[in-house]
Amino acid sequence: SSAYLRSTPDFHSATTLTPNELSLEQRHTLDAALRVDQAGEIAANYIYAGQMAVLGRDKAAGPLIQEMWNQEKVHLAVMNKLHLQHRIRPTLLLEAAKVAGFGLGAVTALMGKEAAMACTEAVETVIGEHYDDQLRDLASFPTHDPSIQLLKDVIRELRDDELEHLDTAVVNNAQRAPGHALLSTVVGAGCRVAIELCKRI
Amino acid sequence: MTARAILQHALPLISTHGFTRKTLSLAVMQLPTPHSQPLSETAITALFGNGDDARRTLINGWLKGGLEDMQHGKTTGGTMQHILKRRLRWNEPVLEHLPEAFALLVAPQQTLPRFDIRPAISHAASVADEACYLTSDSPEGTSWYVRRAVIASIYTAAELHQITSPQTSEAFLDELLEKSESVRRVVAESSLFAEYVGKSWGSLIKSRGIF
Numbered sequence: 415s416s417a418y419l420r421s422t423p424d425f426h427s428a429t430t431l432t433p434n435e436l437s438l439e440q441r442h443t444l445d446a447a448l449r450v451d452q453a454g455e456i457a458a459n460y461i462y463a464g465q466m467a468v469l470g471r472d473k474a475a476g477p478l479i480q481e482m483w484n485q486e487k488v489h490l491a492v493m494n495k496l497h498l499q500h501r502i503r504p505t506l507l508l509e510a511a512k513v514a515g516f517g518l519g520a521v522t523a524l525m526g527k528e529a530a531m532a533c534t535e536a537v538e539t540v541i542g543e544h545y546d547d548q549l550r551d552l553a554s555f556p557t558h559d560p561s562i563q564l565l566k567d568v569i570r571e572l573r574d575d576e577l578e579h580l581d582t583a584v585v586n587n588a589q590r591a592p593g594h595a596l597l598s599t600v601v602g603a604g605c606r607v608a609i610e611l612c613k614r615i
Numbered sequence: 616m617t618a619r620a621i622l623q624h625a626l627p628l629i630s631t632h633g634f635t636r637k638t639l640s641l642a643v644m645q646l647p648t649p650h651s652q653p654l655s656e657t658a659i660t661a662l663f664g665n666g667d668d669a670r671r672t673l674i675n676g677w678l679k680g681g682l683e684d685m686q687h688g689k690t691t692g693g694t695m696q697h698i699l700k701r702r703l704r705w706n707e708p709v710l711e712h713l714p715e716a717f718a719l720l721v722a723p724q725q726t727l728p729r730f731d732i733r734p735a736i737s738h739a740a741s742v743a744d745e746a747c748y749l750t751s752d753s754p755e756g757t758s759w760y761v762r763r764a765v766i767a768s769i770y771t772a773a774e775l776h777q778i779t780s781p782q783t784s785e786a787f788l789d790e791l792l793e794k795s796e797s798v799r800r801v802v803a804e805s806s807l808f809a810e811y812v813g814k815s816w817g818s819l820i821k822s823r824g825i826f
Contacts, residue, residue, distance in 0.1 A: 494755065498751065501744075501748055503759070504759050506757070508755070508756040509756065509757060
């Protein structure tokens with residue numbers, strides 16, 4: 415992802431051009447994938463913003479959530495550049511994603527540190543699987559195109575970061591949250607529905 | 616000889632022969648290895664469709680050519696104004712044929728609906744999307760849609776103005792873009808002011824120890 419974050423402009427085709435030879439179906443797949451990825455990164459940012467609003471002053475949880483939030487900010491910056499490069503239409507549900515994300519983060523943080531971690535665990539589990547599905551879809555794309563190869567590398571990197579957040583949440587007692595199973599199921603299901611909606615709208 | 620190549624070579628003939636099957640027929644005589652005879656009606660139907668379908672294919676090809684031409688605007692100027700003016704100039708050689716072309720696009724192909732305005736919306740949306748992409752004017756979220764809707768409306772108004780008064784169309788476009796820019800500035804400044812007021816109220820409430 416560092417290719418997209420350089421402060422000096424990079425005119426390399428891998429970061430500036432979108433492939434011309436994709437079929438219509440592949441173009442729709444790319445469009446939907448990057449649309450939902452951007453929405454997901456925005457929602458993740460707002461989840462952490464909601465958690466920080468409640469737990470920001472906590473000496474243990476505050477710095478931890480801030481560190482994960484900083485990583486999500488970088489993910490979002492990369493997604494915005496990918497959107498520009500591949501000319502992706504953003505989802506109409508972005509404002510809803512912000513409200514829902516902040517609400518989810520704040521409510522789970524009000525339930526306690528463990529519940530906030532459980533929310534992170536549930537969201538990152540779904541996101542990790544979602545990025546894996548995308549890598550599977552991208553496997554059929556032309557391999558010679560440098561922008562597609564870079565996109566696969568970026569998604570792989572983002573997936574690994576999200577799984578690292580998942581591990582962090584588990585290590586920080588996510589599974590001790592009250593009603594962990596119910597909370598995880600509800601949050602996970604909500605994420606899956608949001609993914610399907612953002613792909614289409 | 617592909618349909619795409621014939622379509623490409625038909626574009627310069629539109630100013631003389633209009634958006635007609637004859638234009639497509641004569642295009643083969645402009646190919647790098649030109650034919651000695653124009654294309655037959657049967658061949659036009661086979662390559663481009665029956666009756667007015669062939670004309671619509673030509674119109675859509677010409678619209679696509681306009682979008683490709685806008686990309687040259689990026690290298691010779693690059694502002695929204697410059698790129699939209701370039702698109703208006705693409706219309707100039709075929710201006711007299713445009714009303715008929717647009718009417719053909721929205722004309723009903725079946726009994727219902729009576730008019731299909733989707734091609735008109737699609738045309739304006741494509742121009743707006745291309746212009747925003749070329750000027751890297753792509754804000755996030757709902758602003759992405761708002762910006763494109765505004766540019767599409769401005770361009771549509773300018774294009775309709777061009778059909779009736781070609782000499783003043785660029786000045787009209789400038790005026791619309793300027794007005795849109797001042798509205799955008801006012802909205803941005805109002806939002807900033809509202810944000811500052813909100814933050815100051817938040818600080819006041821916090822300082823009272825309510826939360």
